[in-house]
Amino acid sequence: MLNLLASHLHLVYDADMNENGKMKEILRVKGFRVTSARLAVLETLSKSRVPLDVGAIYKKFSKIKKLKKINEATVYRTITSLEEGGVLKRVDLRKTSSYFELAAARHHHHIVCINCNDIEDFENPEVEKALGRVVGRSAKFKSVHEHSLELFGLCKVCS
Numbered sequence: 710m711l712n713l714l715a716s717h718l719h720l721v722y723d724a725d726m727n728e729n730g731k732m733k734e735i736l737r738v739k740g741f742r743v744t745s746a747r748l749a750v751l752e753t754l755s756k757s758r759v760p761l762d763v764g765a766i767y768k769k770f771s772k773i774k775k776l777k778k779i780n781e782a783t784v785y786r787t788i789t790s791l792e793e794g795g796v797l798k799r800v801d802l803r804k805t806s807s808y809f810e811l812a813a814a815r816h817h818h819h820i821v822c823i824n825c826n827d828i829e830d831f832e833n834p835e836v837e838k839a840l841g842r843v844v845g846r847s848a849k850f851k852s853v854h855e856h857s858l859e860l861f862g863l864c865k866v867c868s
């Protein structure tokens with residue numbers, strides 16, 4: 710049954726087998742049973758170029774025949790448990806709703822347009838180096854384990 714659902718999702722998303730397998734592996738490693746809702750959330754976030762909130766993920770589901778029966782409350786619960794289990798990461802974009810991305814995604818940061826809410830990912834080795842030096846100069850802190858960095862401004866369309 711699960712395999713059947715997974716193969717449907719696979720077709721619906723037109724994802725290659727590797728991507729599908731990767732998402733299942735992420736769930737298994739973190740101790741989650743593979744369900745169609747969990748797999749669909751992971752595949753949706755994996756395909757998105759930006760973090761998404763519950764509403765946006767639900768909206769994508771509602772357009773896909775096989776996922777239509779997953780209601781918004783289920784999407785919310787699925788995302789909450791995946792976040793608690795370390796599969797998803799909450800991104801603070803200073804909006805009323807919470808945004809999420811895959812915890813396993815390559816390390817990056819975000820630039821957010823405060824007018825149209827467009828989001829762009831960025832990676833910058835110089836920024837990483839500079840942040841790495843911060844703790845060395847701290848009077849109180851011995852180590853830093855992670856960081857998040859979001860920039861807020863106006864995109865070229867809104868400027």
Ligand SMILES: [Zn+2]
Nearest residue numbers: 822825864867
């Ligand atoms: Zn904008």
Ligand SMILES: [Zn+2]
Nearest residue numbers: 816817837856
């Ligand atoms: Zn960084």
